[in-house]
Amino acid sequence: MSNTPIASVLFVCVHNAGRSQMAAGFLSHLAGEQVEVRSAGSLPAEQVNPAAVDAMKEVGIDISDSTPKVLTTDAVQASDYVITMGCGDACPVFPGKKYLDWELDDPAGKGVEAVRPIRDQIKTRIESLIADIRREDSSG
Template identity: 65%
Template sequence: MADIPEVLFVCVHNAGRSQMAAALLDHHAAGRVTVRSAGSAPAESINPAVREVMGELGLDLSKEYPKPLTTEAVQAADVVITMGCGDACPVFPGKRYLDWQLADPAGKGVDDVRPIRDDIDRRVQALLAELVPTP
């Protein structure tokens, strides 16, 4: 059996974009991809608007929490997707890096976070199709 690709989503606070991306990829991949997320400066908790818009899709983030970025997490990943963490993300040779330019949901309400979620969802589905082609 082939190795399962591992994707790491990184943003500064791991409270919004990277959490949404991880939950969406995990949902769509249904076990075909290992998904992790982390922040270079993790927040205290997940953005409540992010939690709410993900709940609208039936994805419950209530048990999730912001996690610190570790060198080990980056080394374990096949693909590292950064979202506005700039130079705080460690770079290792041989890894595939993608930088997704996304609006930061911090301080925004549900109506402003929904389009960010939908943008992330489109990107995640395209990434999944690339990583795990449908037979």
């Protein structure tokens, strides 16, 4: 099997501190090198939401070294899938990209107890996304 990723995914949320970071963590963990993973936001926060970091640690995924990044046109152009996280962030639109919007509660300002259900919803969506990517890759 080739080490070349079969797809690239960009997760976008305004602050790139919670939902998009958890999604990127899950996708990297579950898909490994099969999928290239990016995340960004239009107004990135200074750090990843500590409750999101703690919630992900509970499921064995460490996103504590992640840093919020600014959304660039290049990141969108380089991605096959662009997934906004229900945060109303605007992305440049390019032909041939798959755009999805996942409506998810915002974990900002919430404790880990409130972030867990959001984390679990993201995991379910990531598992479905991986299945879709693999199905598209095999149908060629």
